[in-house]
Amino acid sequence: RKEVEQDPGPFNVPEGATVAFNCTYSNSASQSFFWYRQDCRKEPKLLMSVYSSGNEDGRFTAQLNRASQYISLLIRDSKLSDSATYLCAVNIGNTPLVFGKGTRLSVIA
Amino acid sequence: NAGVTQTPKFQVLKTGQSMTLQCAQDMNHNSMYWYRQDPGMGLRLIYYSASEGTTDKGEVPNGYNVSRLNKREFSLRLESAAPSQTSVYFCASSEVDEQYFGPGTRLTVT
Numbered sequence: 001r002k003e004v005e006q007d008p009g010p011f012n013v014p015e016g017a018t019v020a021f022n023c024t025y026s027n028s029a030s031q032s033f034f035w036y037r038q039d040c041r042k043e044p045k046l047l048m049s050v051y052s053s054g055n056e057d058g059r060f061t062a063q064l065n066r067a068s069q070y071i072s073l074l075i076r077d078s079k080l081s082d083s084a085t086y087l088c089a090v091n092i093g094n095t096p097l098v099f100g101k102g103t104r105l106s107v108i109a
Numbered sequence: 110n111a112g113v114t115q116t117p118k119f120q121v122l123k124t125g126q127s128m129t130l131q132c133a134q135d136m137n138h139n140s141m142y143w144y145r146q147d148p149g150m151g152l153r154l155i156y157y158s159a160s161e162g163t164t165d166k167g168e169v170p171n172g173y174n175v176s177r178l179n180k181r182e183f184s185l186r187l188e189s190a191a192p193s194q195t196s197v198y199f200c201a202s203s204e205v206d207e208q209y210f211g212p213g214t215r216l217t218v219t
Contacts (some may be wrong), residue, residue, distance in 0.1 A: 101151035
């Protein structure tokens with residue numbers, strides 16, 4: 001089983017829709033969790049951290065489910081500008097983050 | 110703050126040539142990283158430096174060397190470039206866990 005797995009998509013959704021992605025991780029000792037956004041031909045940019053209690057930032061909500069070992073990202077009221085690839089990242093102790101391969105989102109007018 | 114900067118932005122090399130990719134950060138972060146990103150492969154860690162004076166291999170270190178010149182700068186060297194090293198290279202830095210990325214270098218080896 002890979003350390004961090006994501007559905008590659010693409011997820012094609014209409015403007016205004018709600019969409020959710022999951023990211024599963026294999027190591028139960030994982031401690032820190034993040035979502036990054038990567039636009040085409042650009043660098044990954046930190047979108048939000050994922051805390052045990054969840055995290056909300058405007059239309060974006062991130063959740064952690066330790067029992068089932070996954071994190072989720074929910075985007076409400078999708079905008080055209082949300083079209084991007086969303087990468088999850090997981091950290092175990094003092095080792096560097098392990099990144100998923102990303103889920104591609106396309107928001108359609 | 111410029112964050113993480115990388116030079117050059119684009120580079121074309123012939124097989125066997127050498128070059129050094131430069132990375133600098135102005136966030137006073139202790140840790141720095143080099144990744145390569147290829148279609149369908151995601152980000153793969155080449156080398157990282159947890160602090161000034163230390164470097165460690167990542168997932169795909171073969172064919173690369175690194176130097177942590179000081180706290181700000183972390184360079185990646187290709188001694189003898191191969192077509193398999195055609196990729197986009199990202200440098201990143203972090204203080205704790207979350208990493209911040211530079212804009213990348215697009216390298217083509219012919």
